[in-house]
Amino acid sequence: MIINGVSIDKTFAEAFPMKGTRIIITAQNLEWAMHSATAFTGFATSVIACGCEASIERTLDPSETPDGRPGVACLIFAMGGKGLAKQVETRAGQCVLTSPTSALFSGIEGEDGKEIALGKNLRFFGDGYQISKMIDGKRYWRIPVMDGEFLTQENTGVVSSVGGGNFLILAESQPQALAACEAAVKAMKQLPNIIMPFPGGVVRSGSKVGSKYKALNASTNDAFCPTLKGQTKSECSPEVESVMEIVIDGLSKEDIDKAMRVGIQAACDLGAENGIRRISAGNYGGKLGPFHFHLQEIMA
């Protein structure tokens, strides 16, 4: 399959199940909501070492937030509910509770009503002065803090999600690869229910399973490292000088499907004339996860 001179590999991206939630941070203005959200989703590129994958999903208009203030929606994913709960709690405690004028809400209903603590345990920061309020069947905590009152919903919903959707862009030069990624990320950001957890949405250090060093269980994806063309069984054709990957986590397989289509299309729109040669994907031979995103089917 070739789109605008870019060849689409007959391969698939392999993704795995995760647990995810959406939280909404509001503040007096978008700037301060963004400060809090940026911190909340910081250092959350990969579950491998961060414990979770998180990013800002989008900004919210005051009409869209529970308390009618500007806000930011963040998605956060982890390998299990427990791990997710721990990440949400520590991040909420350190990055939202602390952030001036913020308030914290759940942005999603749990699957079968499943919930994890959002502000439930942050309330103890109130040292007995915290106040609980049930509004519309949901419990909120009002925690007195130095700038007034921190309002947080008690729980947030947990849903089964998909992590690790991805595609690779192979280009003739580093600037061209990056330009294609930027175009793809920009297009994908318009979509709901997904995030691209790496810095700027792009990762350049795609990995393979295993390493020559016993202590490591993942190492550089040498097949896609252009400088190793002569040293390894390379996936890179002679004209490919740079490969970058976009990783996508989403609330459902369909959300990732859509995102990949939009992203790949954006990259392909730049076309061969801008040095984009090929789109591929990372998989582990189907051993890693049950979700397979076949590039050619997605783009069909």
Place this chain on the structure above:
Amino acid sequence: MIKEINATTRSNGLPIGGKEGDTTVNAVASWQSGYPMRTTFNRRFPDYDPFLNDSKRILANDESDLLIWVSSFNTAVTPPQSSANTIVLGRSGMQFETEPEVYIPVGVPGIDHEGRTFRSDSVVSVPLRKLRDSGLPSVFEVLSAVEQAL
């Protein structure tokens, strides 16, 4: 507040209430039925409700056919106006604005016959002794006689 203060020092409250024997009635009602006054036995078991079973309310709402008024201490404590038929077991000498259907004069516990009463703090009970022989029956004697006759 008394409870809190007692954690470190001493504080006491003295509840005082009740006259005309109501402290006594409350205590006896409590041990016999589990509930104080204003308990109905309509459903064959004691059912306490201090508002619905308030006799003033019941009379005001015409929810009773018969009022039995027991007042053996004080001639001034007379039955309230009501449309219910009224039987009074009252201290001898009671004067009525409206004559009750039945009035049985009774003696006073602690004067005309023996008895026991709870002090108004509801803690200590004291014996009431008979001081004179007036021939007036006690409420107990009247009620027992009625029960016998039935």
Place this chain on the structure above:
Amino acid sequence: MTALTLKLKTDLAQRVDCSPLTPDKLTGKDVADIAAMELVSGRLTLPVEELFDISGDDVNDIRFENSSAKLDHIGHAMSQGRITINGDAGAYLGQFMTGGNIEITGNTFIYTGCEMKGGQIKINGNAGDFVGAARSGYKNGMTGGTIIVTGNTGARTGDHMRRGMILIEGNAGEYCGSRMISGTIAVLGDVGKHLGYAMKRGTILLPKMPQHGITANFNDCGSHTLAFLPLMFASFKKLDSKFAKVEGFSRVQRYAGDVGGIGMGEILVKI
């Protein structure tokens, strides 16, 4: 199916315990069964048909017509369905209810929504004393659900209330929020003396300073903009009540009390 309608035949002398006449307890019964059910009235029990004309068959939609202030315990412990009352109701309307809806056109007597756990009661009239309260000697009043009163309430509104919401469009009587443990009472009109007496926790929300002011057992915590209020006002929007149309506010004077006890309750007055 049409609503099961129970039309009171006569003026009552005695109070009638209507607790058996709820959607839960009538499920599976036909009109003949219902007609024969015995209700406690004074020291007698009377069959339903002696007190009411019965029509309709939908036990999940019960209507009391020509209702009287002597019909007690309507909606007792109901968990679902709907009861509509044309006229007044007696004591303990919706006591122990966990779900469903009760609406009444007239007034209610004492203990409306006593120890209710869920559902909604709407009174298009006045409610008596002890709305949403705990029975005498008990420690927890209503623990969930919503009570809306378009008129006024009597004394001790929300006595020992533990959760849930009481919304009063008119005035509340004396000792509103007494011994309240948690939950929210909002009053659009005036409130009587001793507001929040012995209140432990919970919120009393007022759009204006009450006529009798705030008593000395509440301490002024200053004026604040509280983030939960917009949420709460938003939740009122779907109610069939004046509260749905109230312009939300989040700027309030906060008073904490009753400081004679743990003092964690609050009275919020719009500024």
Place this chain on the structure above:
Amino acid sequence: MLLKLTGGRIIDPAHDVNDVVRDIYIRDGRIVEKPTDGRVDEEIDVSGKVIMAGAIDMHTHIGGGKVNIARTMLPEDHAEAVYERTELLRSGTGHAAPSTLTTGYRYAEMGYTAGFEPAVLPINARQAHMEMHDTPIIDKGGYVMLGSDDFLLRMMAANSDQEAINNYVAWTINHAQAVGLKVVNPGGISAFKFNQRKLDLDEKNDFYGVTPRDILHRLSRAVQEIGVPHPLHVHGCNLGVPGNMQTTLDTIQGAEGVPMHLTHIQFHSYGTEGDFKFSSGAAEIAEAINKHKNITVDVGQILFGQTVTASGDNMRQFAGAPHAHPNKWVCMDIECEAGCGVVPFKYKDQSYVNALQWMIGLETFLMVDDPWRIFLTTDHPNGAPFTSYPHLIKLLMDKSFRNDMLSTLHPEAQKATHLASLDREYSLYEIAIMTRAGAAKLVGLADRGHLGIGAAADITVYTDNSDREKMFEKPDYVFKDGEMVVRQGQVIKITWGTTHVVKPEYDVSIEKPLQQYFDKFHTLKMSNFKISNDEIVDDGRGSLTIQPLHKGGRL
């Protein structure tokens, strides 16, 4: 009228009779010899049935101010248990704190024919008697409480001689119409008034300088010397405090051979070992009881569920108040002479502490060798309502049932007990000792608790059933003073029982200082303090049974 019970299996430990088939003859409320002419007016075939004397609860809070406070405080308790009136029975309410009428009916239905109120405050004794007077069928009596009253503490502070104290004790027992003497947290209730919030065995009352040990010593001697059969009934120091086991051991040691009854011993057998700093001291306590023949105990077993604790020990009740469930409680000074604390409580099987309390009680039952010196109580309603006795009997008689229950409790608590390894199962004979013969002997009831000739015909007839709970909760027949009051577990006749008292002699000279004391300090006249015999008899429904004093009773 001569009634014959034919062919029953008699269990009468007072006469060493264990499961012997024998007929019983009853006339005028007494057990009599077989008539020489063999003529009987009525015969009931009880062949194959188990026959015991009526059971006696020697420690049960059935009357007095605190019980009535519990009743008025706990509508929750009443709503759970409502009893409609019948043609015969009056209505009532209550599970943990039942109304008096209900109390009498429920006891009788379980084959109990006597219950003794262990905390009669002298100043409030009239109320206790009035409540017991309204408790039908069963016999009753009370142990009057001294030990924190100012008159005694003044005497002790002034180092009065023992005879004066004996006089005072005898006077109080007489005029409070009691059958024994109780001491609750000796001196502690007084110390509470003087701002002490704990009082150990050898700790001095801040005001009087008197220690609990002194009080126990003086009072136990007094009881012995005036010849009251029931030994001093001791609710010791530090009830419920982890580590109180040492206090209890010291108390046993300190009795110096003088008879002493330690009540609800379970609440006084706590160690401080383990992660929870709360452990069982039952083994040590049982060993001490086995060794000291002067000591008797009742257990005060706890069973899981909602109940209410009612005690004169306002010092310890105040300390326990934060655990109140539902969250309300009352502590009172009664005329500054005694105390009273009522705290509702829910024992939970998944609570480490409650589970261990349950185990400690059962361990004590199983490790005390002599059933004549240990008694079956739940300290009604403090550990559990008396209506749970059949369940408790099953726990004692059925090891596998006991261990099944044990395996469902708090796992950490299970690790802290040897209960599962205790193989003992009580026999019917031992149960009869604990609940009949032994109890009668302990309280000093000459004519009760046995089936000998001349005994009061308080008799319970059971159908033998390997499910002991079923057997004991519903006897076939219960006879009270020769009249059948219960048939098939149902009350069929109302009688009113008697009030057991003792009348130790005293020297009337004690009334001189007492008169001054009452005049100066009391809100009640001394003449009104005294409860006359007529008051007990009242309308003719009540009666007084004066039990004999021990030989050697003297002043």
